[in-house]
Amino acid sequence: MADMAAHSTHPQGFAHQFEDIGQQRDAGRLGMWIFLATEILFFGGMFTAYTIYRELHLAAFETGSRLLEVQFGATNTVVLICSSLTMALAIRAAQTGKKKGTIIFWLILTMILGAAFLGLKLRFEWYHDYVEHIVPGVGFRNRTEWGSLAPQVQMFMCFYFFMTGLHALHMVIGIGILTTLVIMAGRDRFSSEYYAPLEISGLYWHFVDIVWIFLFPLLYLIGGRYTMGGH
């Protein structure tokens, strides 16, 4: 194999352990899908624990669910779905050979939406919960109306914070990845031939979005607040 001579004909971003750019792209895609599979198992462990406890302590979990701020959860769901759209548009921009400015525009919009998600969560949900004394381990106070359900209501709130916290951590990492992509785009690294990092990061971003799509109903919507006269 004349790999020495082929050096100069490889496109930018080519990594030398591969034979050609096609093999590299395939490998990158497969790698990201496998990584997402590990993430499914990772979140899956917590989803499993949550499901089992919800089965065992349904009344307490419904009580806990009614403590959450549905309007912000719903808004955040819309925000994330829009961010997946902007991410897809960024990839499409690269795919169709648009100027780097277009790519950067969509990437930054995705980052803004991601940051908005985190901002809404931090300020209007978590901080609010802290003030209301329903953050486990940080000044949690049992309320008399919970009665004997109190320990499991606290457990629900544990799961709420662990699961949304883990999700938020993935969002932060995602925004970091997007920052890197913006810098790379700024340096003209992407073209219609080479946009694999965008594609792979897009897979990750969509995955984080999908995790939220599962989290939202499971955590926010099981209290029957609209059917059982709750607030």
Place this chain on the structure above:
Amino acid sequence: MSTANTDLHGAPAGSGVNYLNASYGIKSWLLTTDHKRIGLLYLVVITFNFFVGGTAAVLMRLNLIEPTGALVEPSTYNKLFSIHGIMMVFFFLVPSIPATLGNFLIPLMIGARDVAFPKLNLLSWYVFVAGSLCALVAVLSGGVDTGWTFYTPYSSTYSHGLVVLAALGVFIAGFSSILTGLNFIVTIHKMRAPGMTWFRLPLFIWAMYATSLIFVLGTPVIAITMFLLGLERIFHVGIFDPALGGDPLLFQHLFWFYSHPAVYIMILPGMGVVSELITAFSRKKIFGYTFVAFSSLSIAVISFIVWGHHMFVTGQSIYAGLVFSALSFLVAIPSAIKVFNWTATLYKGSISYQAPMLYALGFIGLFTMGGLTGLFLASLATDVHLNGTYFIVAHFHYIMVGGAVMAYLGGIHFWWPKISGRLYPDLWARFAALVVFIGFNLTFFPQFVLGYLGMPRRYAVYPAEFQVLNVMSSAGASILGVGYLIPLVYLIWSMRYGPPAGPNPWGAKGLEWTTPSPPPTENFEEMPVVTEDAYNYPTAKGGRHG
């Protein structure tokens, strides 16, 4: 004596540039992306971890010479067995063959220049070092006393040890496994040389592939389990503590969902090594290649659905017990198939007995015994009596030490000439193998008897009637310890004083043996094209020659 090979840079092979001397200095090692160097970096760390865990074991066995405890207080003993388990399982056995031999050999065996993601590979090593450091700090700063199984609510609420730090170490090291597994799967799928079809791959690659499947699918669950345990302990919330509304058995389910497949992470690579050793030292194609390959995959798949056999006496439903028992019998079958195929490979072979082969043969014998004793535990009625006793300890040590560690040593010896470019003194190596074999059996066989007699495990003191068997076991442990130290000496000696090895000192088949010893950084002078099946040793029709 020297071949006409030249390497990438035009220098004569064997005397020229290889991955070891291509660049010097600590930075060239700590910032390397060469899979071969990364394999060696792992080798250093896991050898250190092995001796930490091994020291704990020596102290434990010394203590058990006396029924009243000869050496340490029970609270210290509890820390020793916990440290032994945590270091040996998470920081030695799980990474051992995959991170050292797997990293070194996979690209060589499939005809690639490196793994798919070399920088990720280096990151994996750093992550592993970080996890090992957490565990080491936990050991040195007071220890942890929960056992490697971290059962709640003892670990979440009652233990005064450094549980969070130890759990953090396991959590971090888990990511090293995940990234390594991911790297291997993509490498094996996408970077095989032309002509290297799936069914021409060496069986070591099949075994590593199956192991990597478990790495990526199982490890995240232990990560989340350790994460939840840590959160429970830090924030005093009740996920696994019944006093706060939690379920301690949920912890066990989550824990064993990973930890049972983990034991197959620990044995499958060893089986892959043994397949290579048996065929190389019989100079014969492996018997039943397809069966051995598929048995590796089926073990990986079935390993995920047997975890409940660790919980037969927890008061779970009888039906759950029946299902897990049946599946646990099922998972034994592919391993049996391998043992028979290895044995059949020897038939009409041309067998030589250098140290790697002795380790491989020892593996087959001891793994067979260890595996068969697993049937005692898959059987519900006997497991009730044997669970939580020394029978379990003996069973898993036969497989992990008599199996996995011997395969690991066999592999290190087999590929040492390729890794270092040097030969080690085989007489000493054979002697060490024998010492290990004898020491091992003397240590662990009495423990089967102790278990059936009813001696529970994790006991710092015990009734006097068990003393004779305990002393036998401790005597064996001292012999075993010596057996493990001997290779350390002559392997390090060989790096400087051993005779040069040449590309293929064993006359074995496999792409790794077509390149110089040590290999050049990019593995091959010319990227290979594969035209024949694996293990295509020449045979004589109608009788042996010579």
Place this chain on the structure above:
Amino acid sequence: MMGLLQFGSEARMAAAMIPLQPPSASTISPGVDQLYYLLTGITLFFSVLIFSIIFYFMVKYRRRSDDELPEETHTSMFLELAWTIIPSLICVVLFVWASDLYVRNSRPPAASTEIFVIGKQWMWHIQHPEGPREIDELHVPVGAPVKVTMTSQDVIHDFYIPAFRVKKDVLPGRYTSLWFQPTQTGTFHLFCAQYCGANHSQMIGWVYVMTPADYAAWLATGEKTESMVQEGGELYTRLGCATCHVEEGAGRAPSLVGIYGKEEKLATGETRAVDENLMRQAILDPNSLPLPNYAPIMPTYKGQIDEEQVLELIAYVKSLGPQERNAQ
């Protein structure tokens, strides 16, 4: 089969001389030992088979010169199938044998005496229904079945009597149980077999199996204590249970007469069997078991009574006869 039994009895004689097994002191022990011998036999057989074949090949096919070429051999589908199917069949036999034994060993005979055990770091509290309490010791009569119901006050323990071949984890927050029927008098080890902290290896004791006469005498001596049912009855009144759980069933709560062993339908629609675990849950976390037709007004007794008192209450309620309850 006969050969196997023959082998078993010879092994038993050998075992009596070299201790390879604990005493066989319960009705379950011989069955477990028999299965163990079978498994040992299979292990020995296959180990010896593999070892001898390997050894034979090692000698016969050793390399005699460096350039010799081995003879060609071919993969044999017959062999592959044979050594897949035969081990599978052996596994099926073992599974059926072991599972059958296990299922039979799991069901306590109806007339078992009930003993209650509370494990805590690092001792065993044992409560006889007639009243006597023991610590780290269990006296039982020979020849009578005993059902042991257990819970833990702290971490997970495990109640293990090797001579009886019985073992079960002891969990906080719920009851587990095992049963045995001793077949010989004597003194036998009791161990904790689930690591539980600093003094796990000292959480051990003795089981004393006595003749029925000696056992009756033992029960009669010692300090006079009330039976569990009596203690439970006193608690039942003192804690106010009787106020709502009126026996005739006309109160704010259902009558508990004859409730043990029945199926109870909850307000959520699911049906639960009324066993010790459900009764414990009802006492300590009543709102988790809402009933149709009754308001969820029962207070929880968590923190007000200990595990021993819960067991006494349960014993009392169980004693409220298998009479018919008034229909609600």
